[in-house]
Amino acid sequence: MTASVPFVDLRAMHEEVREEIEAAWRHIVDHSSFVGGPAVSGFETDFAAYCESPYAVGVGSGTDALRIALQAVGVRPGDMVITVPHTFIATIEAIAQAGAVPALVDIDPTSLSMDPAAVREFVERECASGDSVIHRRSGRRVSCLLPVDLYGHPADWQPLLALAREAGLAVVEDACQAHGARYRGRACGTFGDAAAFSFYPGKNLGAMGEAGAIVTARADVAERCRILRDHGQQERYVHVTGDGSNARLDALQAAVLQVKLRHLDRWNERRRAAARHYTERLSPLEVVTPHERDECRHVYHIYAVLVSERDQIRRRLDSRGIGTGIHYPVPLHLQPAYRAMGLPPGSFPVSEQAASRELSLPMFPHLSDDQIERVIAALRWALEEKASPNRRSVSAPEAR
Ligand SMILES: *Cc1c(COP(=O)(O)O)cnc(C)c1O
Numbered sequence: 001m002t003a004s005v006p007f008v009d010l011r012a013m014h015e016e017v018r019e020e021i022e023a024a025w026r027h028i029v030d031h032s033s034f035v036g037g038p039a040v041s042g043f044e045t046d047f048a049a050y051c052e053s054p055y056a057v058g059v060g061s062g063t064d065a066l067r068i069a070l071q072a073v074g075v076r077p078g079d080m081v082i083t084v085p086h087t088f089i090a091t092i093e094a095i096a097q098a099g100a101v102p103a104l105v106d107i108d109p110t111s112l113s114m115d116p117a118a119v120r121e122f123v124e125r126e127c128a129s130g131d132s133v134i135h136r137r138s139g140r141r142v143s144c145l146l147p148v149d150l151y152g153h154p155a156d157w158q159p160l161l162a163l164a165r166e167a168g169l170a171v172v173e174d175a176c177q178a179h180g181a182r183y184r185g186r187a188c189g190t191f192g193d194a195a196a197f198s199f200y201p202g203k204n205l206g207a208m209g210e211a212g213a214i215v216t217a218r219a220d221v222a223e224r225c226r227i228l229r230d231h232g233q234q235e236r237y238v239h240v241t242g243d244g245s246n247a248r249l250d251a252l253q254a255a256v257l258q259v260k261l262r263h264l265d266r267w268n269e270r271r272r273a274a275a276r277h278y279t280e281r282l283s284p285l286e287v288v289t290p291h292e293r294d295e296c297r298h299v300y301h302i303y304a305v306l307v308s309e310r311d312q313i314r315r316r317l318d319s320r321g322i323g324t325g326i327h328y329p330v331p332l333h334l335q336p337a338y339r340a341m342g343l344p345p346g347s348f349p350v351s352e353q354a355a356s357r358e359l360s361l362p363m364f365p366h367l368s369d370d371q372i373e374r375v376i377a378a379l380r381w382a383l384e385e386k387a388s389p390n391r392r393s394v395s396a397p398e399a400r
Pocket residue numbers: 061062063064087088090091148174176177197198199200211212
């Protein structure tokens with residue numbers, strides 16, 4: 001009997017903080033302050049400090065954070081926002097929610113995040129630059145660059161920011177997977193005019209429900225975010241924009257986040273240790289292990305390998321009780337929702353390759369060495385089976 005290894009298991013993490021969270025919740029119930037209040041402002045202060053940035057604005061989800069950040073940095077209805085097809089759907093959804101349309105550019109094959117050369121090519125070949133950047137074919141104003149710190153590894157910020165500055169584009173950072181990640185010593189969440197974080201339970205910093213935040217160094221952007229998350233209200237019943245919504249962070253989630261934030265660096269270190277263990281043991285095998293650039297601190301929200309015949313390998317792992325994920329199986333331009341963009345297969349070859357080969361191995365802070373060894377043994381077996389499909393299985397991982 002082989003003990004299975006789940007893709008994510010957060011129980012041990014929550015046992016560590018159960019008493020602190022229960023005490024914080026008791027306090028909130030005693031004081032009946034459920035929306036806004038000291039728990040929300042306390043967490044906002046702490047999270048801004050954690051990101052080494054002046055402001056954090058708590059919102060209802062990472063998707064809310066992206067939409068509001070885009071609106072707050074000046075993306076207007078009808079604009080174009082440059083992003084990538086290889087990301088979670090929310091990145092592109094938020095663009096539409098802000099009334100804009102996505103302009104997709106391909107990713108870099110090593111980092112799997114936005115390729116600065118592809119951005120340059122898009123701006124130089126497809127746009128006219130004057131006072132603002134205009135997409136020639138559609139006549140739309142291109143107003144913002146939206147790179148993603150995918151899997152917990154920072155995007156290639158130096159060239160991306162240089163391009164944005166040169167073209168006069170606002171920058172929103174999708175840092176929804178990158179709490180605690182760093183690029184040249186600087187924290188993720190500080191690279192654009194604003195950054196969006198998600199605190200979905202499975203993220204490196206997760207609530208016990210839905211939550212998100214915008215982080216920014218700009219006082220005007222922070223103020224607009226506070227207005228937009230609360231029905232466009234500047235003060236009670238004074239609504240200064242019709243683009244607002246109810247996107248507030250609730251106090252019970254803020255309290256969880258405030259407690260868990262104190263443990264985040266330690267939990268990220270455990271993820272990094274697990275990643276080192278995987279990478280060392282997987283390097284002789286026929287898989288491409290994730291790349292951490294010298295100037296970066298990867299926080300391994302996802303431990304993503306690339307492997308051929310991915311779906312078959314995944315089924316084999318599943319048959320051995322090893323939970324895996326795919327992030328993400330279909331690039332956004334090939335999703336039914338975006339067919340109208342008219343971008344056929346082949347439009348973004350690197351993203352399409354990544355979508356067909358990416359496999360996410362179990363990763364969470366309390367993943368044990370023993371569990372990692374079981375994943376590796378099962379993966380080795382799955383790869384050997386693939387190499388010689390007609391041979392009877394001789395090296396199935398032993399029960400442990
Ligand atoms: C999780 C995630 C989001 C959305 O966050 P929610 O809190 O689920 O709305 C956006 N972008 C990326 C890259 C994500 O991983």
